Amino acid sequence: MRTEDLEAILRLKHAYFRLLDTKRFDELGELLTEDVTTAYQSGALTFAGRDAVVSFLVESLGSPGIVTMHHGHHPEITFLDDTNAAGIWYLEDRVIVPEHDFEIHGTALYDDRYVKTGGGWKIRHTGYERIFEQQRRPSTGGILSFTSRFDEH
Numbered sequence: 001m002r003t004e005d006l007e008a009i010l011r012l013k014h015a016y017f018r019l020l021d022t023k024r025f026d027e028l029g030e031l032l033t034e035d036v037t038t039a040y041q042s043g044a045l046t047f048a049g050r051d052a053v054v055s056f057l058v059e060s061l062g063s064p065g066i067v068t069m070h071h072g073h074h075p076e077i078t079f080l081d082d083t084n085a086a087g088i089w090y091l092e093d094r095v096i097v098p099e100h101d102f103e104i105h106g107t108a109l110y111d112d113r114y115v116k117t118g119g120g121w122k123i124r125h126t127g128y129e130r131i132f133e134q135q136r137r138p139s140t141g142g143i144l145s146f147t148s149r150f151d152e153h
Contacts, residue, residue, distance in 0.1 A: 039127025
């Protein structure tokens with residue numbers, strides 16, 4: 001059974017990234033529990049509840065003038081019991097806004113919690129801590145900013 005559960009969780013997170021990048025936010029919402037919590041951008045953006053998360057995604061990424069790429073790599077899934085699991089994913093992402101000659105490129109570590117429901121595995125919590133983020137102007141390649149989790153504060 002664990003092999004089937006593992007495959008279901010992997011497919012769940014892959015669908016999350018695919019639906020995020022194709023701006024199918026209502027469908028993405030169906031992958032989340034009603035009481036989901038998030039901690040995006042190293043905890044700077046936190047939300048509670050499916051509707052709040054979907055609304056945030058629509059407002060921040062819904063414009064057709066914003067193009068995104070989210071790749072999740074190297075999943076580390078730990079089963080806590082028969083109906084709960086935790087996952088760590090390595091993220092590489094890009095956000096491109098051609099109208100503003102602006103791009104974000106970075107990496108992060110996702111920290112997820114999953115729960116098995118009558119409808120299959122769902123995301124109960126998701127969020128990420130940045131490893132690095134670079135903001136630049138695509139037209140010139142000029143770097144606007146670069147931050148790293150290893151920067152001295």
